[in-house]
Amino acid sequence: MHGSMFETSPLLPLASRLFEFSWFRDSGADKQAAQVDWLFYAILWICVAFFVLIIGAMVAFVARYYARPGHNAEHTPHHNNTLEAAWSIFPGFIVLWIFGAGFIGYLDLRNPPENAYEIQVIAKKWNWSFVYPNGHIDADLHVPIDTPVKLVMSSDDVLHSLYIPAFRVKMDCVPGRYSTLWFEASKLAPEDDGDDVNWTDEGGFDLFCTEYCGQGHSSMMAKVIVHPSGTFGPWLEKAMVWPEDESPAARGESLYKKRGCSQCHSVDGTSGTGPSFKGTYGTQQLTSAGEIKIDENYLRESILNPMAKIRDGYKGVMPSYQGQLKDNEIAALIWFHKSLNPENAGTLPATWTEAGGVPGQETQGEATSDASTAPVPDPAATDAPADTDPKA
Ligand code: HEC
Ligand SMILES: [Cu+2]
Incomplete structure (x- = not known):
């Protein structure tokens, strides 16, 4: 199906030896990467060959025929059908081959296999x-x-x-x-x-x-x-499945880094695009909706619907995380936010168990069986069903 042309080309054994080296990093990290690189090098070497041929001929002719005293300009032929046909048809085939190889490679890249x-x-x-x-x-x-x-x-x-x-x-x-x-x-x-x-x-x-x-x-x-x-x-x-014995605040910190909150929110008190998370939990702050107290509800709302209340001195540029953070993740972020106020130190749960369990995760066993309802790909089983159509 895919890669057909490259796999069947009789030139491949010879060519792959010629192009074994690579100037690119991570060569061969992916099936198509090898094909893309192969075609890239093929085109590159075709260009190099023609460059040498054309510039070489030009330099040779200049050296041989340049105007100098004692040499008269020679009569030049106007026409040579054989030569003209040859230099049109032969490169024509090369260009057609480049088009064909590129087109087939493009189709391969655009058409995912059924079982992806x-x-x-x-x-x-x-x-x-x-x-x-x-x-x-x-x-x-x-x-x-x-x-x-x-x-x-x-x-x-x-x-x-x-x-x-x-x-x-x-x-x-x-x-x-x-x-x-x-x-x-x-x-x-x-x-x-x-x-x-x-x-x-x-x-x-x-x-x-x-x-x-x-x-x-x-x-x-x-x-x-x-x-x-x-x-x-x-x-x-x-x-x-989150382990019940991990620290909610530590999970929140890792989400804060991984989900990009750190791009706009500092944890050391300096204000960036957004207000720092440090030490503000439980404090009163001014927002577009008047004075509010930073508590769980406000934090949750700020994450899911950032435009609802905009902190004074900041612009409403935070994207909504509705549908992208689950309840347990929002809870972890809130625990992390809380932990950044020294007043809360010592009063925070050390584990999810102490916090009353991971939100939305009944028992570990149950959550695991839930998770395994989705097919997990096995490279050996090529006919694994491709499910979930997001357009449906
Ligand atoms: C593109 C920058 C940006 C990113 C990324 C971002 N925020 Fe914000 N955030 C802001 C801005 C600006 C505000 C202040 C305006 C407002 O309240 O909407 C804010 C406000 C907040 C508030 C209210 C805080 C307060 O002290 O009033 C919370 C909570 C918050 N963000 C959490 C998060 C979390 C959690 C993430 C990551 C999942 C995140 N933000 C990612 C820009 C960002
Ligand atoms: Cu982008």
């Missing part, structure tokens, strides 16, 4: 949300290795564009419509590429927004984490 595992992507100023079939939402893109993955993408505000350089794929995210993209990771990501482009230090391939979308565009990044065979399903189930 589907992940929804929501782009928003200025972060990414990846929504898995079981409802888990992550700020990074986790995918199983050797499995075709289809991203169904949309935007909550302006035009964004999802770009994974290692996979050589890129597609716009458009408000009000779905666009798709697919890839099949064939390599685990490097541990931590050390380039500091992201706030996660987990390692993984870089994922960028590549359509200028405003002030925070350059920080609209995530990581692509490729899970080795057989570990993606367990990871996904675990991601859904």
Whole structure:
């Protein structure tokens, strides 16, 4: 189906030896990346060959025929049918081949295989949300290795564009419509590429927004984490179920960093695009709706409907997290906010159990069986059903 032309080309064994080296990083991280690189190098070397041929001939003719004393200009032929036909037809075939190879590669990139595992992507100023079939939402893109993955993408505000350089794929995210993209990771990501482009230090391939979308565009990044065979399903189930013995405030802090709140809210008292979270829990503040007390209700409302009450001195630019943060995540963020007021120190629950359990998570066993109703891709089973149609 996909990659057909490249796999069947008799030139491939020879060509791949010629093009074995690569100037690009992460070469071969994805099935199509190898094809894209191969065609890129083929076109590059065709250009190099013609460059040498044309410039070489020009230099040779200049050296041989330049005007100098004692040399008369020679008579030049006007016409040579054979030569003209040859230099038109032969390059014509090369150009047609480039078109054909590019077109087939394009069709491969545009047509995800039927059995692709589907992940929804929501782009928003200025972060990414990846929504898995079981409802888990992550700020990074986790995918199983050797499995075709289809991203169904949309935007909550302006035009964004999802770009994974290692996979050589890129597609716009458009408000009000779905666009798709697919890839099949064939390599685990490097541990931590050390380039500091992201706030996660987990390692993984870089994922960028590549359509200028405003002030925070350059920080609209995530990581692509490729899970080795057989570990993606367990990871996904675990991601859904929070351990009852973890600290709610610590979970909130990690969400604060991962879901992009840190871009606008500091925790050290300095005000950024938004007010600092430090020490304001329980205080009275002025907003567009008059004086309010910062409590759970206000925090929850501020996250889900930021325009309801706008703090004096700030602009209403915070995006709504409605549908993108679940109840347990909002609760964790509120615990984190609370923990930033020293007055609350010592009174906070150390674990979810002490806090009365993870909101929306009855018992761990039950939540696990819930989570496993969504199909988890298994690279071995090629006929896994592709479910969840977001357009339905
Ligand atoms: C693009 C910048 C931006 C991002 C990202 C952002 N906020 Fe905000 N936030 C603001 C601004 C500006 C305000 C003040 C205006 C208002 O109240 O809407 C604000 C207000 C708030 C308030 C009210 C705080 C107060 O002291 O009045 C809370 C709570 C809040 N944000 C939580 C969050 C959380 C949680 C996240 C991450 C999930 C987040 N914000 C992400 C810009 C942002
Ligand atoms: Cu963007």
